[in-house]
Amino acid sequence: MSNQDPSGAASQDALALEFVAFAVECGVLRFGEFKTKAGRMSPYFFNAGLFNDGQRLLRLAEFYARRILQSGIAFDMVFGPAYKGIPLGAALVVELARRGRNVPFAYNRKEAKDHGEGGTLVGAPLAGRVLVVDDVMSAGTAVRESIATIVAAGATPHAVCIALDRQEMATENGADVPYSAVQYVQRQLGMQVCAIAKLDDLMQYLQAGNAASAEDHRRVLAYRARYGAEQG
Incomplete structure (x- = not known):
């Protein structure tokens, strides 16, 4: 059970609220009934794959960079x-360069090539303090895989930036644990994590009268009360 305020009160974060509104507008953030990887029935779903045209991806990169x-x-x-x-x-480094911060970029393949340059890594050599960019963090599995890749290349896995922190309990061996995947990465893996928006910000957005229905608001609040990770 979460120790968060059941009223859903959250501190104002203008950037986060702007992002939540943008995600809803794009249909990336939807309300209804969706099954999560943990087998929970969630009243909302965030699908970053629907940032699927140039204008949307440009705005998304701006949010990440900011x-x-x-x-x-x-x-x-x-x-x-x-x-x-x-x-x-890729979109992020383009936006950072536009803002005067030009940094190298690399990514991995799921399967190694046996021709050309070979291997699983593409782009700049992994070196120095590496910032990992992803959409959401469910169990921290993808981050652990990224860490292994970065360490194997002799670089330092330093931080992670995601679009949305669901702030819900992670699962281990099929059981709920009191901390979230983000908290696990911060506390156990020693990496900094920043998110454009959090579930707290989504609740703030809904409380401001932006919910499509009172039922959507009620269901998100109930879900957070049941599965929200302890904060602090």
């Missing part, structure tokens, strides 16, 4: 894990 620069996280290059992290990372 949050990363606002966070003050130091990094030397960006890594986009296959598959969704590849376009996210």
Whole structure:
């Protein structure tokens, strides 16, 4: 059970609320009934694959860049894990360059090539402090795989930036644990994590009268009360 305020109160974060509104507008953030990887029936679903045209991807990259620069996280290059992290990372480094911060970018393949340059890595050599970019973090599995790749290349897995932090309990061996995947990455893997928006911000958005129905708001609130990770 979460120790969060059942009223859903959250601190105002203008960037996060702007992003939530954008995600809803694009149909990326939807309300209804969706089964998560953990087998839970969630009243909302975030599908970053629907940022699927140039204008949407441009705005998404702006949100990532703004949050990363606002966070003050130091990094030397960006890594986009296959598959969704590849376009996210590419779009981000283009936007960072537009803002005067030009950094190298690399990504991985799921399967190694046995011709050409070979291997699983594409782009700049992994070096220095690496920022991993992805959409959401469910169990931290993708981050652990990225860490292994980065360490094997002799670089430092330093931080992660995601679009949405669901702030819900992770699962281990089929059982709920009191911390989220984000908290696991921060506490156990020692990496900094920043998110453009969190479930708290989604609740703030709904409480401002933006819910398609009162039922959607009620169901998201009930889901958070049941599965929300302990904060702090």
